[in-house]
Amino acid sequence: MTDLPATPYEGDPHIGDVVVGTEELQKRVRQLGAEITADYEGRAPLLVGVLKGAIMFMADLAREIALPVEFDFMAVSSYGNATKSSGVVRIVKDLDLDLSGRHVLIVEDIIDSGLTLAYLRKNLLARHPASVEVCALLVRDGLQKRDPDLRYVGFRIPPDFVVGYGLDVSDRYRNLPYVASYLE
Template identity: 65%
Template sequence: MAAQGDDLIGDVLLSEAQIQERITELGAEIARDYAGKAPILVAVLKGAFIFMADLARAVDIPLEVDFMAVSSYGASTRSSGVVRIVKDLDIDLHDRHVIIVEDIVDSGLTLRYLRKTFESRGTASLEVCALLVREGNQQAELDLRYIGFRIPPAFVIGYGLDVAERYRNLPHIADYKGAE
């Protein structure tokens, strides 16, 4: 956990219990919707790794997991708008049912890039499960099948979300008071 007294950690927006309850609901929805299909959950690293671990355990059907790392933030608290693949997938997506697992959807530009990339690989179906949708910043059409929570346009940390690799280990989601 972050150091006690870290004055950059703001108010808790979502408690650990709230997050876990919603993930259980999302897992049940995915299991119902993909019964008999064995989907592939693709986590967008690094932020979504904690969410995907909990989500995968909440989905009570056979599934596979893979990871992709993309960069659009660097060490900043604002997206640069330029997306690049840092780590590509190991699993072939052709004719597979894929669920992109995102920690947070902000502008939607990274998600639009991922959708185009995955669709070009011949997926049988492609959906998105986002833990958070930050409202008010969308620059691309969002087509999200599974949404954990909608949050105001503040910069948040915890539960996998970071600032320059810090705060991912918070068990809850909080405002970040050091945002530009």
């Protein structure tokens, strides 16, 4: 790891190679913000952040959308403190806002199997929004059994477990300014 910004995890043996660098993240978030602005012209999307991992991405993305936006948050879990999904999705924190007639944009940090997203999409569609689309920062290639139907994708990455820019292991590494592989 050369030329990386200093972080609280400097020298941590669990931080592997950088998968997506800080500048790449910033550039792609700007591009996604411009795409969303164009696609939602005349509408005010409700950004639904999936906690906790999407918080960094959603904050940066919202600043790049040149439209009025509202925020709400959900927390769902299929990992617990593990690096592999348990296969069981549960809502830990539900939305506060009514979705009826709203244009909902789910903001996800990462799509692995797509199980959590499928559950989330089905749950939100039952609340009668005008539309539901997905903006995912990362998609781990090769792990989805079916197409997760994503409107906006930041980066497709190898199937390695990653941390940084909101992604964690046991609530650590979220504040890395880049995405790196995690070495167990």
